Amino acid sequence: MRVDVVTIFPDVFPGPLSVGVMGRARDRGLLDLVVWDLRDFTEDRHRSVDDLPYGGGVGMVMKPEPFGRALDAIRAARPETAPRVLLTSPQGERLTQARARALAELPHLVVLCGRYEGVDERVPLALGADEISIGDYVLTGGELAAMVLIEVVARLVPGAVGQRASVADDSFSAGLLDFPQFTRPPEYRGHAVPEVLLSGHHEEIRRWRKREALRRTLGRRPDLIDEEALDDEARVLLAEVRSGAG
Numbered sequence: 050m051r052v053d054v055v056t057i058f059p060d061v062f063p064g065p066l067s068v069g070v071m072g073r074a075r076d077r078g079l080l081d082l083v084v085w086d087l088r089d090f091t092e093d094r095h096r097s098v099d100d101l102p103y104g105g106g107v108g109m110v111m112k113p114e115p116f117g118r119a120l121d122a123i124r125a126a127r128p129e130t131a132p133r134v135l136l137t138s139p140q141g142e143r144l145t146q147a148r149a150r151a152l153a154e155l156p157h158l159v160v161l162c163g164r165y166e167g168v169d170e171r172v173p174l175a176l177g178a179d180e181i182s183i184g185d186y187v188l189t190g191g192e193l194a195a196m197v198l199i200e201v202v203a204r205l206v207p208g209a210v211g212q213r214a215s216v217a218d219d220s221f222s223a224g225l226l227d228f229p230q231f232t233r234p235p236e237y238r239g240h241a242v243p244e245v246l247l248s249g250h251h252e253e254i255r256r257w258r259k260r261e262a263l264r265r266t267l268g269r270r271p272d273l274i275d276e277e278a279l280d281d282e283a284r285v286l287l288a289e290v291r292s293g294a295g
């Protein structure tokens with residue numbers, strides 16, 4: 050997957066995308082990250098990327114033309130793919146695991162980072178950018194949002210995370226939160242690891258994990274549980290959890 054990022058702060062990249070799973074994905078060519086400085090696409094002496102808002106008011110608004118020229122350059126540098134263009138914005142569609150899975154299927158993404166009071170409305174309208182939000186809160190700029198977006202999507206690219214199973218079992222992937230995890234020591238500050246995990250009994254461990262994922266989701270995020278989508282075993286386990294039998 051190729052990802053182009055357009056920002057007025059190119060130096061903050063790759064940042065956390067240079068370490069761990071993301072660093073290895075980039076080393077192995079699974080994620081090709083290219084960062085563009087928006088100011089390189091300005092045409093005035095001051096390299097201005099922002100201007101006063103029409104209608105008055107506080108703050109500055111990012112101009113559309115530098116983003117447009119940057120996109121033209123990105124498209125010209127890679128004419129063989131038509132990239133999906135995403136504008137980071139708290140007003141955009143919320144990033145979810147399901148949306149990330151769909152984006153991970155695409156060969157080429159462009160992520161535009163806003164700043165100040167935001168970006169001229171003609172960027173989504175005239176440049177075909179889809180607005181995407183990483184959550185219902187306001188950051189100072191799109192760079193952190195872009196990093197979150199890129200990491201969430203790129204770890205779903207086949208081969209990026211060593212064992213594919215570990216991505217499939219993650220929270221949200223199966224529509225549920227992940228089951229609780231334990232490692233050594235067997236007892237820590239009065240809290241023991243559940244017996245079943247020490248039993249070596251694979252079938253019981255599998256069932257326990259499935260039940261605990263349901264229990265956790267029911268307790269913390271009941272909105273995620275779609276009973277229609279559960280398999281027969283999960284329905285039985287959920288009934289046990291609800292009745293207090295499990």
Ligand SMILES: C[S@@+](CC[C@H](N)C(=O)[O-])C[C@H]1O[C@@H](n2cnc3c(N)ncnc32)[C@H](O)[C@@H]1O
Binds near residue numbers: 136166187192
């Ligand atoms: C201070 S914000 C602008 C907020 C804008 N005035 C509003 O209320 O919608 C500046 C930039 O940060 C980025 N940003 C802020 N919060 C975000 C979020 N939750 N998700 C994605 N990007 C965000 C966007 O690129 C945005 O243009």
